[in-house]
Each structure stands twice: as structure tokens, then as C-alpha cells.
Amino acid sequence: MLKRFFLICSGADLPLLDECSNGEQNKxxxxxxxxxxxxxxAAIAGSYALYTVFENxxxxxxxxxxxxY
Numbered sequence: 833m834l835k836r837f838f839l840i841c842s843g844a845d846l847p848l849l850d851e852c853s854n855g856e857q858n859k860x861x862x863x864x865x866x867x868x869x870x871x872x873x874a875a876i877a878g879s880y881a882l883y884t885v886f887e888n889x890x891x892x893x894x895x896x897x898x899x900x901y
Contacts, residue, residue: 838864
């Protein structure tokens with residue numbers, strides 16, 4: 833399930849990857865995980881930046897998530 837999520841994040845062609853070897857699938861899982869965690873860290877950084885501006889935790893979380901993704 834998590835592997836499939838990271839494959840979707842990588843933007844790979846899923847039917848084509850189903851026919852490929854496990855090593856090739858793992859390469860795209862790594863790419864998808866890198867993309868996901870980069871976006872996740874951007875959301876955290878955006879939330880913190882907006883918190884320093886607005887000093888309201890709820891506003892910063894909402895806009896930080898929108899800005900990060």
C-alpha cells in the first residue's frame with residue numbers, strides 16, 4: 833500500500849511498472865518518497881514562516897499546507 837502510494841507520487845506508469853522487475857520498482861519508490869518528503873518538509877517550513885508573520889498557529893498551518901503542496 834505504501835509502495836503503491838510512493839509509485840503514484842513518482843509519476844510512473846503503474847501498469848508498465850507492474851511488468852518490470854522489483855529493482856526497477858524500488859527505484860521509482862525511492863523517487864516518489866523523495867518527492868513526498870520534500871513536499872512535506874516544504875509544508876512544515878511554510879507553516880513556520882507564516883507563523884512568524886501572523887503569530888496564529890491555525891492560520892499558519894492551513895496556509896503552510898496549501899503553500900507546501
